[in-house]
Amino acid sequence: MNFLEKLSDATERNNSLLCIGLDPDPELMPAKIGVFKFNKTIIDATSDLVCAYKLNFAFYEALGHEGLEAMKHTVKHIPDNIPVIGDAKRGDIDNTARAYAKAIFDIFNFDATTISPYLGFDSVEPFIEHWDRGVFILCRTSNPSAVDFQNLPLKTKRKNLPLFEIVALRAAKWNKHGNIGLVVGATYPEELKLIRQNHPDMPLLIPGIGAQGGDLASAVGYGVDKRGRNALISSSRQIIYASKERDFAEAARQAASSLREQINHYRPTP
Numbered sequence: 001m002n003f004l005e006k007l008s009d010a011t012e013r014n015n016s017l018l019c020i021g022l023d024p025d026p027e028l029m030p031a032k033i034g035v036f037k038f039n040k041t042i043i044d045a046t047s048d049l050v051c052a053y054k055l056n057f058a059f060y061e062a063l064g065h066e067g068l069e070a071m072k073h074t075v076k077h078i079p080d081n082i083p084v085i086g087d088a089k090r091g092d093i094d095n096t097a098r099a100y101a102k103a104i105f106d107i108f109n110f111d112a113t114t115i116s117p118y119l120g121f122d123s124v125e126p127f128i129e130h131w132d133r134g135v136f137i138l139c140r141t142s143n144p145s146a147v148d149f150q151n152l153p154l155k156t157k158r159k160n161l162p163l164f165e166i167v168a169l170r171a172a173k174w175n176k177h178g179n180i181g182l183v184v185g186a187t188y189p190e191e192l193k194l195i196r197q198n199h200p201d202m203p204l205l206i207p208g209i210g211a212q213g214g215d216l217a218s219a220v221g222y223g224v225d226k227r228g229r230n231a232l233i234s235s236s237r238q239i240i241y242a243s244k245e246r247d248f249a250e251a252a253r254q255a256a257s258s259l260r261e262q263i264n265h266y267r268p269t270p
Contacts, residue, residue, distance in 0.1 A: 003111045003134035003179060006083045007203065011051040011229055017220070017267065018260045019052040019085070019205070021236025022074060023059045024067075028241045030248050035063065035070035038248075040077050042240050045249040046256045047079055052232055054085040054205075055110075075109055083111040085205070085232075089138065091116030091123050098126040105130050112136060114183055114205070117167055124174060131177035134203070139171070139195065140164040142185025142208030168195055172202070181205060184223070186214025186233075193222040203230045209259075210238035216259075220266035228267045235259055 001009070011017065022042065024035045043053070055074060060067035078084050086108060090100040097115075104113045112134030115127055127135045140150055150167075153160040161169075171180050182199065184192045186208035196204065206223050208214035216233070223231035239259065243251035 002132040003083055004203065006081065006111060007051060007134070007232075008229070010082050013081070014048055014050060015264065016049055016051045016260050017224070017229070017231050017233050017263050018050050018256060019054050019232040019234040020046060020050050020239055020256060021054045021056060021087070021207075021234055022240065023056045023236045024063070024070070025059060025241075026063075028237070028244065030244050030246070035060075035067060036073045036077075038240075039070065039074040041249045042252050043074070043078055045253040046239070047082060049253070049256045049260050050082060052083045052085055052112075053078055054087050054232075054234055054236075056087040056236075057089075072108055083134070084109075085134070085136070086110035086113045089114050089116055090127075091119055093119060094122040094126060097123045101126045101130060105133050112181075114138060117170065121170075121174060128174060128177055128179060131179055134179055134181060136181040136183050136203075136205045137167065137171045139167050139182040140184045140188055140191045142187045142212050142214065144187075146185070146188070164191065165194070165198070168199055172199055175202070183207065185212075186216070186219035186223075187212055189215060189218035189222055192219065196222055196225070200225055201230070203232065205232045205234060207234045209233055210235045216262055217266045220263055221268065224267060228269065233259075233263055 022039050060071040086104045104110050114136045117137050150164040151162045181203035183205045184195050186206050204223050206219050239252050239255045242255040
């Protein structure tokens with residue numbers, strides 16, 4: 001089963017577009033609990049509520065060897081029928097990209113990853129050649145400074161287009177295996193709407209809900225495809241840190257269940 005099939009299956013089975021970010025921060029986690037145990041407890045409490053999990057490499061790399069071991073054990077613990085995204089945002093020349101892809105897909109066994117297209121096609125190709133894995137290309141990111149580059153107008157044959165639109169067009173052109181998606185932040189709803197209109201079938205990974213202030217109704221309404229699917233609404237802090245006490249798993253489940261219900265409320269009927 002490839003990434004898109006696994007995503008479709010989890011979306012249908014759990015009636016969910018919710019992607020939970022497992023981003024361990026010792027300052028926010030309950031005291032005296034290890035990263036893997038924390039993640040394991042969250043997964044066990046929420047695995048019937050999600051379409052995917054997403055692990056941001058930075059939080060694990062910051063913890064050194066123990067963090068990377070915890071990441072590996074976390075991926076292994078997630079049920080096989082739920083896709084796992086390695087949020088690595090890699091992007092480098094072809095031979096380096098090939099090594100990154102091997103590490104993410106073959107060593108850590110992620111079903112999908114996030115990458116930067118800034119170096120062009122030869123930095124993307126080693127990832128998309130893993131045809132059974134998903135590749136989410138950074139397109140319109142959720143952070144405030146995204147406008148510094150992503151909105152810059154570039155001249156094309158017909159008209160000027162902002163850089164993020166050109167990235168989306170190139171991603172569609174490169175999508176020969178059908179395994180490319182785009183990262184488009186909920187904090188820019190009009191851009192999200194435009195990307196979905198222009199790329200109706202691509203999966204969209206949509207961060208920015210919750211702590212970053214993205215509007216959920218717009219993220220869902222503009223992000224889903226015509227079947228009300230193919231959008232992964234990502235949330236981490238508001239779910240996994242819903243409580244710092246012993247009840248953190250129950251609190252996480254309640255927060256995840258509530259957010260899934262809200263997402264489905266705004267989700268259009270096909």
